[in-house]
Amino acid sequence: MNTLRHLTLAVSLSCATLTSPLAHAGEVEVLHWWTSGGEARAVDTLKQMMQKQGDSWKDFAVAGGAGEAAMTVLKTRAVSGNPPSAAQLKGPDIQEWAEMGFLDDLNDIAEAGGWNDFLPTRVAETMQYDGDYVAVPAGIHRINWLWINPEVFKKAGATPPTNLDEFFAVADKLKAAGVVPIAHGGQNWQDGTIFETLVMAIMGPEGYDKVFVQNDEDAIRSEEMVKVFETFKRIKGYVDPNAAGRDWNLATAMVIEGKAGMQIMGDWAKAEFAAAGKKPGVDYQCVVFPGTESDFIYNIDSLTIFKIKNEANQKAQENLVRTVIDKPFQEVFNLNKGSIPVRTDIALDKFDDCAKQSSRDFQAADKAGRAEPSMAHSMANTSYIQGAIFDVVTNFFNDASADPKKATEQLVAAIQAAQ
Template sequence: MGAGLLCLLWITTASAAQTLDVLHWWTSLSERQAANTLAGALQDEGIVWRDAAIPGGAGIGAFKVLKSRVLSGRAPDVAQLIGPTLDDWGELGLLLELDDVAMDEGWSAAFFPTIAALVRVQGHTVAVPVGLHRINTLYYQPKLFVEQGLRPPRNWAEFERVAARLQRAGITPLAQSSEPWQVATLFETLLLAETGAAYYKQLLQLRRPDDWFDPRVFRALERLRSLKRWMAQPVPQRGWEEVARSFARGDAAMWIMGDWARGELLSLGLDVDREFACIAVPGTGGAHLYSVDTFAMMAGGYGKQREQETMARSLASVPLQLAYNRIKGSVPVRRDIDPAALDSCGRDSWQTFSRGAAVQAPSIVHRMATDEAMKDAIIAQIYRYFTDDQVAATEVQRRLATIMRALQNDTGVRRTPR
């Protein structure tokens, strides 16, 4: 084949390939690898993933960029949208309805019921879920625990004994960043540990101000502050990826963070159960504090609908669910996979979530439980309490109750926690 013909073939193939502009916030090592896995699958379908990654933990920057692009008439073809924010965008008619794809692929039967409901707005499927994260995860260093004659803590009394032993040995017991969303992520796991899934959801669903004066909320706040003594001092403000690298170096014995951290640790070359292991945060063994990664197809002029629907089918398929989530640290959103294909951490997450709504608790910080206004207000109060020891727990309870009172009669669109 001559050089001219080869060139013509390349031009024809490149021009035939359709491009999807994908906006998301996956920028860490493992997140990039996971995104590349999705992009590679699209490439096999003749679709080019044009990356628009926006740095920033918890998607804070990405949401701002998305709003700006939509307002300026430059909306991406695909955007990472999660939780109740899907309602807001769906109500405005900005999301492509994927009902035909969902019906053809049997999503309602394949997905966990909570997840199938999560991606529906006004009876229409408007997003494709790609991964289920468990946030109430405690990581620990197995080798270090063996050396110190310790077992991973299953309750808070055990945690205190383990932490004290580690500290006496000159080891920092608990890794943590003072970045606001990371502090609030730690708090919501403590809140779940104290209240259980049912009351946790009641706090967020009913928005009754008096519920926030419950002694269990007070104890969660007190524990958040008391845990500071087991952290490096002063508690540094750093990205979660940096915390992961520090933990991988052995700078701390334990770390409480969502299971995206597992994906990062794997990407750094660590082995599950040998160089790190994970269990549920003390007091939450039977519960699953969850966040679900989802992609919404922006409606636009419907010029990319075929490619968007192809992407949706691909992302929800069993092979890609297993491949992607193995890298990302999350687990498949499908209930028809074989849990034996997951590692020990993932298997516990998937099996716990499969027990149903009674054990499932939607994350506040990671946009599963509330609208943006409520999420931001809660994070601000928890961060202030964590960084200022002069603020009393009762004062935070009062402020949280005031926030609920202000939002109690808000009739804006929001997703009811399940």
């Protein structure tokens, strides 16, 4: 049960509107977890744009790839009456914070900016609570990517896989060639990223939705889910023994440096390749994970505005929202971060082939009902259900004797307890 929901609305609102008397005029304090190389450059772009408009920027970065640490800090700050002016929130967390009365609505800015004219319906709905805009989207990430070092593949005599059987055949070739087949970091959200990608590959978008969005017990107990756990366990055999605790960008560096052949990771990994001076199609390849070519697991970056009283800072908040949604930032931010713009009216001439494919695939999957929100990246369900799934998935991944069929029952029980 969500303990934050037990706060009374009156307390929530009074806490949210308190600010420090020492706040600077026109200042925005932004809590986020964009801290790796490419992400940090993207944030710095936003900071510079805000400063050029005359607003000051107070960076509140909390490292941690999935934002768990940032969310813990945010809850502490908000409940104590000292929320930041803006915070990176995603998926159901947006609606949860809005329901408690902490977030300002952005309807006036959205209407003046014509958001409904250029935001995909799925994106717009995610940014709203009860019909009101309460978040501004920055970019769309695809989760179900497979990143490949072509030079390593060539030396191993391997070619990009097109199905799961080929994927494991490639992994065997890479292992025989003396390189780590699958670069991975032993953190729960990274385990969850692989797991949800396998759910999509084996169960398809309908099964994925039943498992992660609807939390359907029959789908979780199915033979297909048993196969997912079996395949997940098989992948562990191709991960190096030093993976525990490794950050995702260090796993990406293994592929960049030729120490590993593949990584299953969202397209923020592309920003690390770019930061290392690597070119897509030459130094690395982006391949949609085998079995998910028509599907799109998405993660939408977004910022929310917390209620504050200082008028100068309120205007800075409004400037922040307008800056994030405007075309110049949408282009620069997503070029740096590896994602694609949320706006459908932006030309992708400056974007690489991976991004162009991602944009085409998102639009096609969205229309066909094959685009699904990422569980591992806080888009599909509450943080409590996500945490319950992470516990089962990570414990299974790290237990060589774990039983796939029992794991499905454990997953049902964990989700029930978290609801």
